[in-house]
Every structure is written in C-alpha cells, then in structure tokens.
Amino acid sequence: MSQEMTAAAPSAPPPPRTAARTWWRVAALAAAAFVALAGVRFITGQQMLTSAGTIQATLAFAVPIGLAGLGGLWAERAGIINIGLEGMMVLGTWTAAYAAYTTGSPWAGLVAGVLGGMVGGLVHALATVTFGVDHIVSGVAINILAVGAMRYLSLLFFDGIPGAGASQSPPLPEFPRVGLPFVADLLAPVRDSGWFLVSDLASLITGATTGMSVVTLLAVLLVPATFWVLWRTPFGLRLRSCGENPDAAESLGVPVYTYKYVAVLLSGGFAGLGGVFLAMVASSIYQEGQTGGRGYIGLAAMIFGNWRPGGLAMGAGLFGFTDALQVRGGGAAVHSLLLLIGVALLAAAGWLLYRRSVRKAVVVAAVAVALLAWYAFTDTLPGQLVTYSPHIATLLVLALASQRLRAPAAVGRQWRKGSS
Template sequence: MIEQEVRTPAPDTGGARPRGATRGLVIGLGVFVALILLRLITGETDITSSGTMGATLALAVPIGMAALGGLWSERSGVVNIGLEGMMTFGTWGAAFGAYFSGNPWLGLLCGVIGGALGGLLHAIATVTFGVDHIVSGVAITILAPGVTRYLSDLLFTDEQGGGATQSPPLPSFPTWSVPGVGKPLGSLENHHWILISDLAGLVRGVLTGLSPITLIAILLVPASFFLLWRTAFGLRLRSCGENPIAAESLGVKVYRMKYAAVVISGGLAGLGGVFLAMVASSNYQEGQVNGRGYIGLAAMIFGNWRPGMVAGGAGLFGYADALQLRGGAGAVHAMLLLIGIGLLALAVWRGYKGRYVAAVISAVVAVGVLLWFFLTDELPREIVTYSPHITTLLVLAFAAQRLRMPAADGMRYRKGEGA
C-alpha cells in the first residue's frame, strides 16, 4: 500500500495542468502582437527582426539552463544560489575538455561534469552537513573564480593564446539551419509588412544558425517537465521539496533524491557555461558568466518553479539583453511605451479586483513611464546597458505576489526528525 502511494502520481501542484500550456501560448501570442504594434507605432524595426529573435534565443540559453538547474534543486527543497559558480565551473570545464582533446563534444561533457561537481559540493554541504543553503551557495560562487583562475594559470599559461584569465581558442560546434528558410523569409522580413514580416523575422531568427547546445537546451525543458511531473522519480523528488518528513515516512530516500536533484542542477548550470565558452564565445574568459546565474534565479522565480514558465522567463530576459545589443537606445526607449501601457492595464485590473492602493501605485508609475517616453527621444547609455538587470528587478517586483515556492524549500532536513 505504501509503495503504491509513492508510485502513483499525485494531483498536480500547479505546474502540470494542460491548460497551463494553453495559457502560456496565449500569453506568448499576446506579447508578440504587442511587439508588432510597438514596431508599427515607433518604427523601430529591430523590435521584431530576425537578428533580435536569434540573439534572444542565444542569450536565453545560458539563463534558461541556470533557471532550469535552480528549478531541479529547489523542487527537492535545496535552495541553490550557487548557480553562478557552477556555471563558472562549466565554462572552464568546457575549455579544458575541448582544448586538450580537440573535440567540442568532449568539451560539452567536461563542462557539464564541472557544473555537476559544483552541485555535488553544494549537496555535500547542505544535505549531508546541514550547512545553510544560502551560505553554501555564496561560498561556491566565491570559490569558483579562484579555482578556475588557479587551474587556468596552471594549464593555459604556456599555451598559445592562453593565460591565467582565459583559455586558448577552442574548437567550435557546427551550426545548423532549416534548409530553404533563410533567403525567402529574409525577403519577406525586409518588406516590413504587418504580421507577415514580423512572423518571418521570428521564424528566421529561431530556425537559422542554431548550435547543438541550443537544441539540447530547448529539449531539456519538456524533458524536465516529463521527468518531474509524469514519473515516479519526479513525484518522489518533488515530495522532498514539499514535505521531506512525510516523504521519508512513505519510504522515499530523501537524501538520495536531494543529491540527485542538486547534482543535476549543477550539470544544467554547467551546460549553460558550456554555451558561453564555446558558442557565445570562442574561448573561456574570466568573468564570462557575468551575473547570468543570478538572472537565471530570477527567471526561475518569475516562472514559479515550473519548466514552461521558466523558459518564458529566460526568453524575456534574453529578449531584453538582445534588444539593447541589437536595437540600441532607440529600441529600448520604445519599450517604455509598452511598459507604460502594460502598467496602466495592470492598474485597471487591480482596481477591478478591489486592490485600490496597488492600482493607484501602478497608475502613477505608468504615467511616469509614459511621460518619460513622450518627453525624450532616447535613453542614457547606462540605462540601455543595464536594461536586462532593470528588467529582472521589475519582473520580480510585479511577480512576487503570485508565487508559490515548494513548501520545504531551504529547510534543513535531518533523517528521522519526524519519528
């Protein structure tokens, strides 16, 4: 009877309902339509161009892998803010494996292993020794740059193009494109027709110049959903994040589940590091992660600890970064109009729900943003450069009230405590 209870999938905790996917598609479609209208109003073609869409996908991959790694860990009840450090281990591991073997696929394997070792260290500290999860994560983030600097100085300094802060040039992955879509869609995009050109830019951006790691990252999102919400293994793992004492009473090996989740979390973060070292760049460089592990955590929180929404959050932050890289100050300035209208709609919705104080605050901020848009022609360079980080803060501020984290996330668990 107990074994049957453990093996039988429980009712969903909020992330596995079919209507969730439909809602996500509707939201995505609504955002895309809003971007089309914004392009028409402002004349900023980079808002929906293939270059921006392709850059969005590329920039979302490392953020998405960090976010997915955080989801795996926190669904088991272990807070993982060491994702930044695990990504750093991944970048160095990719450089080590790819350079000394000459094989990019071995670099991929070594990068994932490097991140997984960082996850293992976090699991030993938090699960076995009961160290505070935040303290352990911060320690790993601080430790990683020092370790990789030492290893780089030891192994890369005498190599051509290498040194204590970077690796020599690395072998690259091939890029793939869907045959026959590049030129025809490019021609449609250049006409700047409403909807047709925008769709052409979207499809062309996501179907050309793809790296194998990008495809692997995309496939890992539904794979994570299936494993966590449609298998007995996932049910056991999630039960450890909701109530480990009850899970233990039903025969779940809680320590084993937590270890597996945190090591997988590190491996996913390491995969994001591989992308940074071997796809986004041609070598490992110190400081290459540049806060993406923390933005990944923000995407995980925005996504409410659910794979599909986490992917959407990564796409949002990737788009903010791509827009400031591809479109510059003009395109980012145009986003003020969209943000202002969105805040006005939020104010109306909150007023309808009877939350009048929140509605007034949203309306005041919306008016300020709209005035900023109409009274200026472009944004200061400093704001444009940090627009992805500003987006992170805004999203977390407005998403905080609807979040539902795992009930035992971050709690110190000792075997037998419930006896």
C-alpha cells in the same frame, strides 16, 4: 425542504489546474507579448524589436540563463536552495575549455563542462544534505572557491600558450549548427514588407530556424523534458515530495537523501551546460568573469516562473530579449519599450479599477502616465540606463511577480534522516 437542502449544500471546489491549462496559459501569454511587440515595432518603426537577428541574439542570451534556472528548479524542487549556480557555471566554462582544447573535440568539452558543474553540485550536496550546512553559506562558498580555483588552473595549464593566459583559454573548436537554410530566402520578401505581425512572424521563424547551435537546440528541448520528468513520472513525484514534505516522503519509503543528491547533481550539470554554452557557443573561448552573474539571473527567472519550466522559459526569454535589445538596438530600441510598458500599465490600472482596487489603480495609472510622457518627450535613453536594462527588468519582474509565488514548502529546510 429539498430547496433548503440544495441551498445549504457546499459549492463544488474549483477544478484543479491541469498541465494542459498551464501550458496553454504560458503559450497565450507569450503570443500576447509577441503581438504587443509587433504593434510597437509597427508604430515606432524600430525594426530591431522583432528582427531575425534580435531573435537569434535573444536565444543566445536566454540559453545560459535558462539552463541556470533549470538547475535551480531541480535543486529547489527537492528542497535545496542552490545559490552556487554561478560557481557551477564557472566550473563548466573552464572544464569545457580545457577538455575541448586538449582533445580538439567540442563534444569532449560538452561532457567535461557538464561533469565540472556536477562536481560543484556534489560539493553542495555533501555540505547541505550530509553535513547540514546552511544552503546559502554553502552556495556562496562555492561561488567564491570556483573563481579562485579556475584562476589557479588557468595559470597552471593555459599560461604560456599563445593566445591564452591566466584569464583566458586558447580558441576552442565550435559545435555544428543546425537549421533550415532555405527558410531565410523564402521568407525574405515577407520580412522586408513591414506588414504588421506577418512580417514579425516571418522574422521569428527565420531567427528560430537559421544557424542554431546544437547546444541551443539541446537547451530548448530540456525545458519540456524537465516538465515531463518532474510532473509525469513516479521519479519526479518522489523528488518533488522531498521538497514539499520530506517527513511524509520518508514515511512512505522514499530515500530522501538519495533524491536530494540526484537533484543537486543534475542542478550542477545544468549549470555546467550553461557554462559550456558561454565558453564554446557564445564566444569560442574561455574568459575569466564570463558568467557575468547569469547564475543569479537564472535564479530570478526560476522565481519569476513560479518554480515551473514553462514560466522559467518565459523569464529567461524576457531577460535574454532585454539583453539582446540593448546590445543590438541601443538606446532608441530600448526607448520604444517605454510605450509598451506604459500601455500595459494603463491596462493593468483599468483592470484594478474594475476590481474596485481604486488606490492601486491610481498609483499604477500615475506610473503609466509618467512612462508615456517620458517616451513622448525623449528620443532615446541614457547609455548607462540601457546597459543595465536587463538587471532593471529582473528587479521589476520579481517585484511584480512576488504576490503570486509559491515556493516548495520545505525548500531551504535543514532536514535530517529520521526526523519524522
């Protein structure tokens, strides 16, 4: 009898995924990717894949994408789709440039850029939260209006200044840089040795600890700070409840409108800080069209990261790395990635075969063989393909990650107070 009762007893539910498990998983994936890159570097001889310069360029390209992604994460965790991140970054670039030029202080530019992005966030919050405008329509309108408004303000304030005009600002003051200057000299023999993984780790440490802008350091620290606030504080729990079930949150006394406003304002501030980076760290000058679609790529990084800071950081790093590689290494360096992708797809095909998904395994294996053949019979990639490799990576990542995504349940919903 006891045996029958034991057999009939329901199995225990799987243990919930803890934050520690999530962060260990992100760290393990990042470490595996780096080891794979080191292996490809060792086999192909393409030193650009893991050089210290590539690491620094990856950070420079990843920071504005990551900041835009953080802005999207804060807004969408509260239930608001923020397509207007691109326009908020544009506002951040111009206001940062104007404040830094007129005051001569880069810190004034940083504050003004964040506030400029928050102005865009305020407009988006007014439209979507207060007046119930469709989130996509409001975001697109902000993107369009920001470009035109900054063009007008450039004509008004920059036209006639030497070195400036309707499409750019004068040169801007720079932020101080931080780092450990002795590390580069200390690890130089190890970097130059070419040893598998050891040399690559030395390059990684050198690139991450030498000549880093304080804005880059701030952006890196904002990732764990966002996780702590949203997943470890009562404020973050209430904010996320507004994106999951605003009716239930309201019934428990949460001021849903207030939390949505705060989230969208902070979203605009993150995007504005990304604009500060583009205008004052990446180029030391404001230029029209400077954002180059990074707001949209930031949204793609956020989706790739499944609306979580750790995954978002990995997505931003991936897009930043492909961008850095095509700028620094050209067709030969990007061509070596075909080997990495082909081997990874072969491993994925083997896993699918183990899971008895024969049809999918055959398709994935065929793509892997095609990529490996492409690598074996060519030495480089066409320039046009290399230029668009970051955008191709964006599309591939979204396509491969689409099966495991889980957006906040009420994101994009037109919610009205008292509807519960």
